[in-house]
Amino acid sequence: MSNNIKNRIDDALIAFYKEVDKDALADMLKDDVSDIDAYNKKKKQLVFLARAKAQKERNDNLLKLVSKFQQAIEANIEKPVAMLKQFIQGNASLALYRNLDKLSKEDIIEIIKDQNFVQLIEELENDEKRQ
């Protein structure tokens, strides 16, 4: 079977598994999985682990960012300071944080907590390399 035909079949099967209703899915799993209780237990563990790991990654990234911003404010590095000012200006609820010199760790967390941390770290590290 050529790749073209195989790919179309696989696309269709993926569409099926994404869309099929929960009752039909539950019936299929009973046929597919030899020990459904063991499967459900493993799945519960994975969900817990996945969410816990994601939270840890997020917290690690947040602390890394706070540290970078604190250092940038002390050294008056243009780009990070400009980024913080932009976040503050873009959100009315952050107006009280206008004075960057007086920002605590918790204040910086409040300013950046809704941003994409991975993207921010990348931008700041690229800027550091250019310095």
Next chain:
Amino acid sequence: MLMFFNFLPRPRIFFLRVANFFPILAYYYRQELMNLYDELQSIDLDDLLDRLTSYATNRLKSAGLKDLGGKEPFDFVGDLLLKVIEGTRDWENANCSFTDFMFGSLRSEISNFLKGSLVGQTQDLLESHAYNNQDDIKEERQQVSELLQQAGADDDELMVFEYWMDGICKPREIAEDLGIDVKEIYRTVKRLERRLPKIREQAKSII
């Protein structure tokens, strides 16, 4: 529209869950967020894992591979999810839904696994000679359809196969086009999925 979400009170997870019921809202909110942590908190991860596992089970079964190197199909799903969290597979910059990303990545992981196996290497040899000429695809499509018929496929299965070959693969779209209940299509797809491995050996010899 996107700025609106900055003024929403916390917690954001609550609004993501509500947005899941309104597809347009969910699309815009996700475009704004694209944050793995929030996504994992808001989606029905249990349901997604069930779907991915079912797909992996049937995909691996249809490849005819008996030895999965000590792994279960669910392990492929679990390993993938951990790769996504660790950043080895980067969803946040992928510009698609988390569900689409997971299915696409799982397909790729299984494909790589099969290529590394004897079954996959044999298939690779045969596929390296596969042609992509439009007329040949038409002819091959016809031959696969005939093989399905010989293997006992009913009219409904053959019709669904034709929809797939025409690029219409969502069960709901097929059901709407035919004016029937989508559950009929689900049942037909399951029958067709079980039928396909029976013709893979013969389909190889078409090339």
